[in-house]
Amino acid sequence: MYADSTAVLGPLATYAEPHCYDLCAEHAERLTAPRGWEVVRLPTDSSAPSTDDLEALANAVREAARPAPGGTEPxxxxxxxxxxxxLRVLRSAQQQRDR
Structure with a gap:
C-alpha cells in the first residue's frame, strides 16, 4: 500500500540501483516524504572523503578530460x-550537422 512506504536516507550509493537517488547534504537534510510514509535516516560518515572516494573522483576527471577516440568535438x-x-538532453554538434 502506498501509505505504508518508507524512504531511506543513507550514504551515497556505490553502484547504480533502480529507485535510488544520490542527494547532496543540503537536499538530504531537507527531504520530506509523502504523508503516511516513514523516513529512516541511516548514519553517514560526514568526515573527509576516503582515499577511495578521492581516487574515484580523480579517475572520473581524467576520463572526462581524455579526448574521445576519432577526435570528436570537445x-x-x-x-x-x-x-x-x-535536466537536458544533448546531441553532439557533429550528429546535428549530419541530420
Whole structure:
C-alpha cells in the first residue's frame, strides 16, 4: 500500500540501483516524504572523503578530460534537443550537422 512506504536516507550509493537517488547534504537534510510514509535516516560518515572516494573522483576527471577516440568535438559543444526540469538532453554538434 502506498501509505505504508518508507524512504531511506543513507550514504551515497556505490553502484547504480533502480529507485535510488544520490542527494547532496543540503537536499538530504531537507527531504520530506509523502504523508503516511516513514523516513529512516541511516548514519553517514560526514568526515573527509576516503582515499577511495578521492581516487574515484580523480579517475572520473581524467576520463572526462581524455579526448574521445576519432577526435570528436570537445565536451560542451553539444546541441540541446530536449529538456525536463533542470535536466537536458544533448546531441553532439557533429550528429546535428549530419541530420
Amino acid at each position: 565536451v560542451g559543444q553539444g546541441v540541446e534537443v530536449s529538456r525536463r526540469g533542470h
